[in-house]
Amino acid sequence: MPRSGKKFVVQNGGDAEIEVARARGNYVYDSRGKKYIDFVMGWCVGNFGWGRPALRRRVHAFDGPDYVYPGYAYRPWRELAQLLVGLAPDGLTRCCRATGGSEAVELALQAAMLHTGRKKFVALEDAYHGNTLGALSVGDGDDEVRVLSVARLEPPLDRDALDRLEMRLKRRDVAAVIMEPISINLSVLIPEAEFMEGLVPLCHRYGTLVILDEVATGFGRTGKLFACEHYDVQPDLMPIAKAATGGAVGIGGLLLREDLAETLEEDGNVYSTYGWHPLSVDVAITNVRWIKRNQTRLLRQVERMSNYFADRIREMPFEEEPELRVRGLAIAVDVRDEKYAERVAKKCRARGLLLDPQESVLLMLPALNVDRATAKGGLDILEACL
Numbered sequence: 001m002p003r004s005g006k007k008f009v010v011q012n013g014g015d016a017e018i019e020v021a022r023a024r025g026n027y028v029y030d031s032r033g034k035k036y037i038d039f040v041m042g043w044c045v046g047n048f049g050w051g052r053p054a055l056r057r058r059v060h061a062f063d064g065p066d067y068v069y070p071g072y073a074y075r076p077w078r079e080l081a082q083l084l085v086g087l088a089p090d091g092l093t094r095c096c097r098a099t100g101g102s103e104a105v106e107l108a109l110q111a112a113m114l115h116t117g118r119k120k121f122v123a124l125e126d127a128y129h130g131n132t133l134g135a136l137s138v139g140d141g142d143d144e145v146r147v148l149s150v151a152r153l154e155p156p157l158d159r160d161a162l163d164r165l166e167m168r169l170k171r172r173d174v175a176a177v178i179m180e181p182i183s184i185n186l187s188v189l190i191p192e193a194e195f196m197e198g199l200v201p202l203c204h205r206y207g208t209l210v211i212l213d214e215v216a217t218g219f220g221r222t223g224k225l226f227a228c229e230h231y232d233v234q235p236d237l238m239p240i241a242k243a244a245t246g247g248a249v250g251i252g253g254l255l256l257r258e259d260l261a262e263t264l265e266e267d268g269n270v271y272s273t274y275g276w277h278p279l280s281v282d283v284a285i286t287n288v289r290w291i292k293r294n295q296t297r298l299l300r301q302v303e304r305m306s307n308y309f310a311d312r313i314r315e316m317p318f319e320e321e322p323e324l325r326v327r328g329l330a331i332a333v334d335v336r337d338e339k340y341a342e343r344v345a346k347k348c349r350a351r352g353l354l355l356d357p358q359e360s361v362l363l364m365l366p367a368l369n370v371d372r373a374t375a376k377g378g379l380d381i382l383e384a385c386l
């Protein structure tokens with residue numbers, strides 16, 4: 001018998017026992033009125049808190065067209081694309097419209113296949129890039145749904161990993177390497193600089209493209225606007241989504257090089273019925289402009305709070321000393337015991353704190369503008385639940 005949250009609705013894992021009624025700032029309220037501090041924030045969606053008045057106002061006041069046919073021109077599409085291109089790493093000069101992260105990843109895979117004439121990929125072991133068949137193939141999807149041929153690169157991502165990768169690239173049949181520049185899905189896996197900075201030249205030597213998936217890391221999560229900025233690296237393709245609209249509406253996009261965009265225009269298919277719906281675009285423009293204007297202050301605050309979280313967690317009495325991986329406000333505490341992680345997360349929830357247990361890791365993705373008092377409140381609950 002499905003639990004109440006899963007009646008009629010198909011859901012994997014997660015926490016369908018929480019029935020969300022409202023969300024504001026750093027808090028989620030369930031249908032019984034219980035208030036939770038949210039250290040998950042929809043998994044990198046609500047990067048600047050829920051219910052931001054500026055975004056809600058745009059949603060309510062929107063007076064543009066209900067819909068624009070994807071074959072027409074629409075000025076706000078151009079404005080948003082220009083805004084994103086202006087923030088993206090050098091060389092990414094165009095943007096494809098998408099409804100969300102998976103579609104943006106699919107577009108990247110499509111562009112890579114068309115441009116190189118190759119069908120094979122390399123991805124990180126156990127990665128996640130979305131739920132469409134291409135994305136599942138480069139992710140941790142079941143073998144039965146794998147439609148692309150994908151070789152796996154195992155961490156650690158260091159000099160040796162570059163050598164292992166080169167062995168595979170030498171066959172000159174790999175269209176692209178796809179990975180998150182800092183992998184939130186692999187519990188904040190942080191590649192060594194030598195790996196990231198060697199990756200693009202190595203791939204290009206063998207005619208392979210590099211897709212850096214910033215769907216989760218984009219818009220400040222790791223303390224830089226995009227996680228690839230932690231390194232001297234310029235991807236060929238960069239899918240984005242999640243925090244672009246802060247959750248008020250949905251959107252996705254693929255930033256890419258000019259020549260790759262031309263390939264997609266000439267030989268590919270970028271038609272997306274609801275990709276960049278006018279309302280989503282309006283909210284995304286408002287949100288991304290605000291992030292751009294306040295970038296320095298916001299990222300400084302991420303740095304401060306990142307140190308605060310790390311310092312507090314280091315002093316907490318876990319059963320065993322955990323491994324802590326932190327970049328900005330992407331925080332993974334590996335408590336080395338899956339049952340313990342689950343138990344702690346459950347206790348935290350009962351006391352009003354939401355965090356995400358992933359195997360033996362307690363993953364925390366708080367709002368990037370979380371204030372000290374709320375952060376302290378959440379961390380006090382965590383400490384009391386150990």
Ligand SMILES: Cc1ncc(COP(=O)(O)O)c(C=O)c1O
Nearest residue numbers: 100101102129130213215216241
């Ligand atoms: C790194 C990464 N790429 C792609 C996706 C897929 O995005 P969406 O769920 O918007 O399709 C996700 C979703 O969690 C993700 O974390």
